[in-house]
Amino acid sequence: MDTKRNCKRCGEIFTGRSDKVFCCDGCRNDYHNYLRRERNKGMNRVNRILSRNREIIRSLLAEGIESIGTRELSMLTFDFTHFTSMDKRILGRTCYHIYEYCYYYSANGEVHFSSKE
Numbered sequence: 720m721d722t723k724r725n726c727k728r729c730g731e732i733f734t735g736r737s738d739k740v741f742c743c744d745g746c747r748n749d750y751h752n753y754l755r756r757e758r759n760k761g762m763n764r765v766n767r768i769l770s771r772n773r774e775i776i777r778s779l780l781a782e783g784i785e786s787i788g789t790r791e792l793s794m795l796t797f798d799f800t801h802f803t804s805m806d807k808r809i810l811g812r813t814c815y816h817i818y819e820y821c822y823y824y825s826a827n828g829e830v831h832f833s834s835k836e
């Protein structure tokens with residue numbers, strides 16, 4: 720039996736089957752896209768940071784720059800708090816990975832990069 724109610728997306732009154740929640744396919748799609756965007760917000764933010772860090776390392780290595788001061792690196796908007804993994808190497812040095820790249824800090828405050836490929 721058809722009943723009248725408000726669309727969950729646009730609020731318009733519509734008539735339809737009692738289990739229908741949206742007035743049209745457009746409203747149903749908009750609503751589900753909105754929910755998906757909200758769910759992915761945190762993940763998208765982290766992905767953007769990792770992607771920017773990766774691009775910074777890629778560009779530096781492409782210019783032949785294999786180490787740089789932490790201050791200069793942070794001026795390039797590198798985010799030191801995000802990386803894809805980390806591990807301990809010889810002498811207890813910690814290597815941080817950003818996808819196919821890795822870096823470590825040396826005692827003089829420089830960051831050294833390399834590519835795993």
Ligand SMILES: [Zn+2]
Binds near residue numbers: 731742
């Ligand atoms: Zn609607």
